[in-house]
Ligand SMILES: Nc1ccn([C@@H]2O[C@H](COP(=O)(O)OP(=O)(O)OP(=O)(O)O)[C@@H](O)[C@H]2O)c(=O)n1
């Protein structure tokens with residue numbers, strides 16, 4: 001059984017509005033509830049550590065799901081700070097060498113098939129693994145004037161998703177090292193790569209998208225409407 005750290009301490013600036021996007025209502029439930037359900041309903045997930053903002057006044061708590069613990073701790077200024085805080089707040093009986101999942105609260109549409117594949121392949125990897133998808137569009141480098149400077153080669157380029165799966169202590173140390181070096185870390189894998197490690201890429205579904213803008217939320221609402229047809 002495995003714990004998941006769920007960074008949920010963001011402000012949602014790119015989304016806009018007063019309410020942080022992870023608490024926006026979707027079909028009568030806050031967005032984060034779908035994310036936590038997707039994790040807690042998986043048989044391999046033991047519990048979740050939800051990392052919320054220091055001044056969060058929206059988190060209403062969540063009863064244990066199927067007897068699985070839902071814990072909270074306070075996050076930090078950046079996502080990486082929140083993830084590190086979540087790792088540090090995990091129960092003491094989560095061993096240093098145990099694998100831990102890190103999954104964005106803002107990715108509510110995680111499929112169990114993807115989580116199965118990530119766990120199967122990642123737990124067998126000496127470093128760990130991330131869900132990701134190959135870049136399938138042509139990539140352009142923008143100039144300052146809004147014109148196209150050049151087309152970037154897209155061979156072997158992938159878009160990182162979450163969950164990302166690493167051993168508790170190894171990830172904590174990698175994140176702390178990046179923090180100490182003042183390096184901005186945008187995902188857990190980047191911190192591990194800085195240590196010279198090469199996490200495994202596990203191809204995931206394109207619909208494991210992150211809710212960043214209102215258009216993403218509309219997409220999720222449509223996806224949900226199709227689930228119950
Ligand atoms: N200091 C932070 C920043 C982000 N997150 C979380 O990390 C996930 C992915 O981050 P992102 O989509 O960038 O969320 P926000 O930071 O809220 O968005 P924005 O950058 O538009 O403010 C989200 O679940 C967010 O709540 C976090 O726990 N702590």
Ligand SMILES: C[C@](O)(CO)[C@H](O)COP(=O)(O)O
Nearest residue numbers: 079104160161162186187210
């Ligand atoms: C972790 C992540 O979701 C992988 O793509 C992404 O890096 C989060 O970026 P954000 O700017 O913090 O949303």
